[in-house]
Amino acid sequence: MAKKGQYTYEYPHPAVTADCVVFGYDGKELKVLLIKRGAEKEASTTAYVGEWALPGGFLDVERDKTVTHTAARELKEETGLKLGVKDFKEVATFSDIKRDPRERVITIAHYALVKLSDVQADTDADKAEWFSMKDVPSLAFDHDKILRVACSRLRQDIHFEPVGFDLMPEIFTLPQLQNLYESILEVKFDRRNFANKMKHFGMLVEVEDDTPRHGTRTPIKYRFDKENYERLKAKGFQLEF
Amino acid sequence: MAKKGQYTYEYPHPAVTADCVVFGYDGKELKVLLIKRGAEKEASTTAYVGEWALPGGFLDVERDKTVTHTAARELKEETGLKLGVKDFKEVATFSDIKRDPRERVITIAHYALVKLSDVQADTDADKAEWFSMKDVPSLAFDHDKILRVACSRLRQDIHFEPVGFDLMPEIFTLPQLQNLYESILEVKFDRRNFANKMKHFGMLVEVEDDTPRHGTRTPIKYRFDKENYERLKAKGFQLEF
């Protein structure tokens, strides 16, 4: 651990953090990963102890290649969830002068999309918890605001990128996919038009899978055709919803 | 001036800057405002002396309310151009560990759109210069990259916001507006379809203006109907191009 008062500068410098909004989808609703702020670390200076917050932490000036590396590293440390730098998207910077009561801290918010079914086991249940977007508690710092902005960013991105496929499990059904889109965009689509449009893009591949499903009629299973998507993207095509 | 080594922290802090990509349009081509890096200020530590760069500078930890305030303040100081915080849009954070040779500096890039005809007189010609996007020189630091990213961001934004009207003079013609869209998007539109679409939005108002124009036939003059645009936006409408 570094000694106190070791680092001096000619001009004041702010502290810089990266925060993570990790979205997951369980087939029913959109969820977000939060941590409970503990007093373990720097007890005396830690703020908002016991409150829920977004995972995140300070830029390691000497080691973190970019602030996105900070995001990935802190997410791993705080929740156990290991994501690659490429899995993150930058949302925005939050730099209000009083956003942290201790000192001037600016944060670069990121978001990531994960297949909840794949990672739920990885997340350290002692520290982190998945909350449905519908009942997110009030958060520490300005994290409420960050979450709102991240959501609206996700809503924008979904129009141009197949974000659904990052959130869905490998094998999924059209009704599930539609439900996800409806959850994120908070609208309802016509089932038939949704299916037509999705199939029309040519990114869905039918899969043999006889796992019985809960519902009534058994829907067809699909997987995302990543190669074809990459080909289409290279050609310059537009998703749109 | 502050004494050296006055500000001390328990952990290393990066320096934080805000950089500005200011776009202007002169009726012909898209331009960007650059400054020539001088050795005036902190001579010994200044890097890239004599090279062209984006306007920008260090966050004033004690005074700047947000990094966007930094952007506005520095733009004014370095180019004479006075813009409001609302005129800026955040683009992205650039935080590569070696992007500044002197110390770790992360920068939050912003862009702004201005009516070149209105502000050309305000820009301090000694320090700043407007460059056509077609012949931008190679820039200091990673500013080439920042400019590229800002451009692609502008190209995205133009699909959903009437950015044209921030760049055009108060009174303009449809061919001018079309030229701007074509410059930014690097495509060609059909003159008649472009006009139909634009008029269909209901944001254009015909204006009486008999200033003779250079070309052949004198095109109709318009102005942007801001009130109507706000009304439409409130109702939730989409631009799209």
Added chain:
DNA sequence: TAAACTTCGCGTTAATTTTACACAAAATTA
């Protein structure tokens, strides 16, 4: 001064995309 040329505005038609909507099959429940 007339002819040729360029730029501009208007409107029409064809192609494409989006929207609205009805019915039958599969599985569960009563």
Added chain:
DNA sequence: TAATTTTGTGTAAAATTAACGCGAAGTTTA
């Protein structure tokens, strides 16, 4: 076995987008 829920499929109307012809206004050229 009948009723109920969920899913899959197709088609016609409506709206939007794309393609395009023409004549008018002004400039340049012969």
